[in-house]
Amino acid sequence: MEDKIIESIAYILPALVVGFVAFYMFKSLLKQQNSERKLELIKQKKKESLPIKLQAYERMLLFCERINPTKIVVRIKPISNKTEDYLQLLLSNIEQEFEHNLVQQIYISDTTWTAVLGAKNATINKLKQVAESSNSANDLRENILIDYSKTLPPTDTAISFIKNEVKNIL
Numbered sequence: 001m002e003d004k005i006i007e008s009i010a011y012i013l014p015a016l017v018v019g020f021v022a023f024y025m026f027k028s029l030l031k032q033q034n035s036e037r038k039l040e041l042i043k044q045k046k047k048e049s050l051p052i053k054l055q056a057y058e059r060m061l062l063f064c065e066r067i068n069p070t071k072i073v074v075r076i077k078p079i080s081n082k083t084e085d086y087l088q089l090l091l092s093n094i095e096q097e098f099e100h101n102l103v104q105q106i107y108i109s110d111t112t113w114t115a116v117l118g119a120k121n122a123t124i125n126k127l128k129q130v131a132e133s134s135n136s137a138n139d140l141r142e143n144i145l146i147d148y149s150k151t152l153p154p155t156d157t158a159i160s161f162i163k164n165e166v167k168n169i170l
Contacts, residue, residue, distance in 0.1 A: 056107035061162045063101045064155040067094045070148045078137030086137035115161035122154035
């Protein structure tokens with residue numbers, strides 16, 4: 001009887017050891033396959049979202065170019081000779097451009113969005129500041145062009161952020 005128990009243990013023990021080894025090998029194999037699938041899905045998502053992100057960065061760069069003070073005063077002509085009317089026309093144009101591109105913040109980094117927002121606000125504040133010392137709409141245009149011939153517009157900083165971000169993505 002004792003011999004039969006020892007003989008049974010002699011058969012069962014190696015079977016249990018082999019079973020445990022097989023269990024852990026299959027478990028680690030399944031874990032590795034799941035990890036590979038997750039990485040593949042992430043890679044696929046990135047591949048699909050890259051064009052959308054790049055398009056968002058392109059639109060934000062275009063926004064910065066369009067609100068560049070030296071370019072906006074050349075593109076938008078005064079409708080009257082009043083400084084205040086021309087300033088409101090410029091500001092409303094900037095706000096329209098901004099609202100048109102507002103949703104792009106979903107696709108760009110927070111740092112870049114903050115830089116774009118800062119450039120917009122700095123441009124608006126500078127236009128208001130220059131308008132205070134201008135006598136007419138044409139005088140405002142000239143003062144803006146003169147002022148920004150001496151310093152870089154704030155939109156250039158945002159454009160640098162956008163370019164660096166795109167380099168990091170690619």
